[in-house]
Amino acid sequence: MRRSPIIAGLAALLFAGAGAWIGRESLMLSYLGAKTIKRDLAEQQAFLAPYIHVYAPASGAPPFPTLVQFHGCAGYREGFMAQWARVANEAGWLVVGVDSNGARGLDREQSLSSVCAGKTLLGQERAGDIAATLAMVAAREDVDPAKIVAAGWSHGAWSLMDYVALSSSGRSPPSLKSAPPAVDLAGIILFYPYCGVGAWSRLLRWEFDAPALAFVAGKDTIVDGAECKVRLEKIARAGAGVDLVWYKDADHVFDDKGLLGGEHAHYYSAGEAEDSARRYSAFLTDIMNRP
Numbered sequence: 001m002r003r004s005p006i007i008a009g010l011a012a013l014l015f016a017g018a019g020a021w022i023g024r025e026s027l028m029l030s031y032l033g034a035k036t037i038k039r040d041l042a043e044q045q046a047f048l049a050p051y052i053h054v055y056a057p058a059s060g061a062p063p064f065p066t067l068v069q070f071h072g073c074a075g076y077r078e079g080f081m082a083q084w085a086r087v088a089n090e091a092g093w094l095v096v097g098v099d100s101n102g103a104r105g106l107d108r109e110q111s112l113s114s115v116c117a118g119k120t121l122l123g124q125e126r127a128g129d130i131a132a133t134l135a136m137v138a139a140r141e142d143v144d145p146a147k148i149v150a151a152g153w154s155h156g157a158w159s160l161m162d163y164v165a166l167s168s169s170g171r172s173p174p175s176l177k178s179a180p181p182a183v184d185l186a187g188i189i190l191f192y193p194y195c196g197v198g199a200w201s202r203l204l205r206w207e208f209d210a211p212a213l214a215f216v217a218g219k220d221t222i223v224d225g226a227e228c229k230v231r232l233e234k235i236a237r238a239g240a241g242v243d244l245v246w247y248k249d250a251d252h253v254f255d256d257k258g259l260l261g262g263e264h265a266h267y268y269s270a271g272e273a274e275d276s277a278r279r280y281s282a283f284l285t286d287i288m289n290r291p
Helices: 005-017 025-034 041-051 078-090 108-114 123-138 155-168 225-237 270-288
Strands: 052-055 064-070 094-098 143-153 187-191 212-217 242-247
Touching (some): 025 123, 041 123, 064 123, 064 155, 078 094, 094 123, 143 155, 155 187, 187 270, 212 225, 212 270, 225 242, 242 270
Parallel strands (some): 064 143, 143 187, 187 212, 212 242
Antiparallel strands (some): 052 094
């Protein structure tokens, strides 16, 4: 299994300015967080607003249950995000997609060489995007604020896990100047998250009452799936309601049909993609039907 470049990127950041803290992960993350560009909530929302994509269901009336999507490290791929938005739309959900990389002026090549390499935009920083977006979404008139679910893929899932871990401990994302308003999520969905060095979910206890659905790939060549399985199982034993789906023969981005025909086509697995879509839809339907 190929070791994630994120680890090497974080190590490089550590040696660049905080070498004495090697092995003291929380101090390392706090140090890096102190160097992060900070905005107040309104500034962060204005920063992201031009990069918000909205997908409305074909039927039903507002206020809608709403799913907020956070893409992987390589950036917002419209076809892939729209693919999952359709699943949620068909279940009756409004969908809001957030282009974190676009807001920072990063194209795909820049994203691959910086974000995917762990050199910039760590999960804890992007957790500020999540906090700002959730507050923005909860204030919309067409959204049912009691039924908001957040979903993340890879880097987006890492960021979402950091958001939950930081919120659970009463900490603000380091990219925000002050504590964001609390938004009670009705659930979270995680696809092949990064759970290694630099993830707050390794260090902080989750205090999260809503259900979580997590898809982890056993033959993931981008992140360490086995490591994440252990981490999520530990979180579940501590009391969080995590439904962990372990696809032992799947690789990273097993759900991306858009890769078919290209050099990365081997990542896609139709069986796991179809199964995850069924579980995804069922998870959303269950939350929507709750009183």
